Amino acid sequence: MSRSLRLLLIIATVALLGGLWLGLKPQTTQISSDNCCELRWENGQKSGPDTIRVTQGDNVEIRIFSDSDNAVHLHGYELHREIPAGETAIMALQAEHSGRFMLELHNGDIVLAYLEVFPANQ
Amino acid sequence: MSSRTVKAFFPSISTLLYCFALLLPESGLAHSFGEPYQLPMPYWMYIYGAMAALILSFVVLALFINSSSAPPERFQKTWTSRRAYQFIQCFRLIGLIKTLVCGSFLLALVAGLIGSGDSYRNFNMTFFWIVFALGGVYLSALIGDWYAHFNPWKILANSLPGFQQARITYPTRLAYWPALMLYMGFIGLELFGDIKPFSLSVSLLIFTAIQLLGCFLFGSKHWFHYGDFFAVMFRLSALMSPCTLHQQQIDKQNPALTLTLRIPFSGLLNQRPEHFSLLVFLLFMLSSTAFDGLRETALWFNLFWKDPFNILTPLLGRNPIYEYVMLRPWYIGFESLTLVISPFIYLGLFLVFLWLGKIITASKDSLLTLANQFAFSLLPIALVYHITHYYTLLLSQGVKIRGLISDPFGWGWNLFGTAITGRIPVLPDMGFIWDSQVWLILIGHVASVWIAHFEALRYFPSHRKASLSQLPMLALMVLFTGAGLWILAQPLQG
Structure with missing residues (x-):
């Protein structure tokens, strides 16, 4: 294959891949946001949503009740709240980082839920 | 002896660690440590990646269609x-x-x-x-x-x-x-050991x-x-x-x-597994990462717990999810078995596609000889699978080593003054992560096709046979690449 033909092939490939990218990429994606939710830890059982889905930039408030002394940690955001027995801790944040973050109850390493923050422009 | x-x-002795993992009482459903924090890749990216892999495969074939192309070793x-x-x-x-x-x-x-x-x-x-x-x-x-x-x-x-x-x-x-x-x-310890x-x-x-x-x-x-x-x-x-x-x-x-x-990946040229076991080892590098990705998806979780093929429900009298505590050891056993047989599933696929190449080229060489010839061309796909699946852990958890050096035992020390600042993770934008995953997987795919094609040109007596032999290999690599992207696009269990 001649050099010019190779160059032409590479340019055509780059153009095709670029065109496909632009053609397939949606302009906006709507994510239904659950910006406020309550999670409960009672008698060794959890209740509430397994996944909290929000869009990047949203203000989120998560209320966590525990019937025993506990602590809750949101990985990635590195937010930590102590929960005295029988009380509700409030974790409020602006979802500035996109990704999937584990909300973990430290006594027993229980995964309470995942916070999924979707980028606004994908 | x-x-x-x-x-x-x-x-x-070699199964000791694995048994140790299985015997641990609190075997969980996630990694023993560190959760990749990425979200499922948007479906359009998966479609794009699969189409791009197909296009790039043929472009690589066309670019290196004759052996007059300078050997990569020359650029060392x-x-x-x-x-x-x-x-x-x-x-x-x-x-x-x-x-x-x-x-x-x-x-x-x-x-x-x-x-x-x-x-x-x-x-x-x-x-x-x-x-x-x-x-x-x-x-x-x-x-x-x-x-x-x-x-x-x-x-x-x-x-x-x-x-x-x-x-x-x-x-x-x-x-x-x-x-x-x-x-x-x-890997058993990492996935099931808690x-x-x-x-x-x-x-x-x-x-x-x-x-x-x-x-x-x-x-x-x-x-x-x-x-x-x-x-x-x-x-x-x-x-x-x-x-x-x-x-x-x-x-x-x-x-x-x-x-x-040297050109990245060119060190794989002319390399052959010394033994069949090394071929299975490198296939396990590929299959274990794919399995790790798959088991985090809702699809995999539901395959067992929602019993879509109605296998367990008649035996238990109700849906398996209601018998979670009783069935969990069986689920871990099911996952362990899948992990152990996973390289052999990949090996079967590899041999089937090599056999197709052997038929097309009327090669008289044994399948094992052909497997040895092309085995190392799968390594780039294995590496990019690994990187796309785990690299965010280096950013989210790996950077914390700086803080942990100041307080290695977790006793509240601050030996070098880095204990607090070092805990803040680097969280790149999810759009960047998805883009990097698609392009890394495509780079690995192109490298694999490129290595396999050079090996074919050196192995087969004519350009025609070399190119023909690569059609099934190309299909296999598109399959592996597509599977890797598909896993990344699956909803996660939550």
């Missing part, structure tokens, strides 16, 4: 410097790095035994799983086989009298099977005992070539590195340091 005894003995550049060697000698850099690696492992061991039980506050979890096991692979793929010089177990064995000489000749048939079984144990700092230290002590026993029986040279799965994994990754650094003896008085720069 007879050869038979040796063979009977090895499966038992080597520099030799006596001064660089003298600099290393002068500052005793090799010794310093060896001390640093061994000291870090010792600290990890002690921290696990006496430090905090919190996985995120104890130095040993982040050091072993993220810095060593993940970072080690990427460092090898970047600068070459660093582990061959700084293997802490090798340093230990070589410092002890009697561990370098073999007492038994390493049985040829044993080959890389011990390394493969230990590798399976390691490992905590203390149990990690105990596992490391068991692994050290296995390493020393291997050296004691077969001598350190043979053991660290065949039996130490880290050595095998890092060595395979190093074949893809764009540079290598080694000592060269110009003459007796003048040793020098040689740096070689």
Whole structure:
């Protein structure tokens, strides 16, 4: 294959891949946001949503009740709240980082839920 | 010790770590440590990636359609410097790095035994799983086989009298099977072990005992070539590195340091697995990462717990999810079995597509010969699978090592003043992560197609046969690449 033909092939490939990218990429994606939710830890059982889905930039408030002394940690955001027995801790944040973050109850390493923050422009 | 005894003995010790993982009471459903924080890739990206893989495959084929293309080895550049060697000698850099690696492992061991039980506050979890096991692979793929010089177990064995000489000749048939079984144990421990700092230290002590026993029986040279799965994994990754650094003896008085720069992945050319077991090992590198990705998806979770094929429901009288506590050990058994057979599923696929190539080209060579010829061309796909799946852990958890050095035991120390700032993770934008995943997978795919095509041009007598032989291989690589992207696009269990 001649050099010019190779160059032409590479340019055509780059153009095709670029065109496909632009053609397939949606302009906006709507994510239904659950910006406020309550999670409960009672008698060794959890209740509430397994996944909290929000869009990047949203203000989120998560209320966590525990019937025993506990602590809750949101990985990635590195937010930590102590929960005295029988009380509700409030974790409020602006979802500035996109990704999937584990909300973990430290006594027993229980995964309470995942916070999924979707980028606004994908 | 007879050869038979040796063979009977090895499966038992090599499955030790794996059994240890299965026996742990709180085996969870996620990684033992560190959760990749990425979201499922948007579906359009998966479609794009699969289409791009197909297009790029044919472009690579067209570009390298004849063997007059310059061989990649021609673009290798080597520099030799006596001064660089003298600099290393002068500052005793090799010794310093060896001390640093061994000291870090010792600290990890002690921290696990006496430090905090919190996985995120104890130095040993982040050091072993993220810095060593993940970072080690990427460092090898970047600068070459660093582990061959700084293997802490090798340093230990070589410092002890009697561990370098073999007492038994390493049985040829044993080959890389011990390394493969230990590798399976390691992945089993990672996925099902629910490992905590203390149990990690105990596992490391068991692994050290296995390493020393291997050296004691077969001598350190043979053991660290065949039996130490880290050595095998890092060595395979190093074949893809764009540079290598080694000592060269110009003459007796003048040793020098040689740096070689080469096209990334070109080190895989002309490489052949010494034994069938090495082929299975590299396929396990591919399949274990794919399995790890798959088991995090809702699809995999529901396959067992929602019983879509109505297999368990009639036996239990109700949906398996209602019998979660009773069935969980069975689920872990099901996952363990899938993990163990996964490289053989990939091997079956590999052989089927090679057989198609053999039929098309009317090749008289055996399937095993063809498998050996093209085995290493799958390594780039294995590496990019690994990177796309785990690299965010280096950013989210790996950077915390800076803080953990200040407080290795998790006791609230702040030795170097980094204990707090070091805990903040680097969280790149999810859009960037998705883009990087697609492009990394495509780069790996192109590299695999490129390597396989060069191998074919050297192996088959005509260009036509070489190109024809690559059509099934191309289909296989598109299948592997598509599967990798598809897994990344699946909704996660939550």
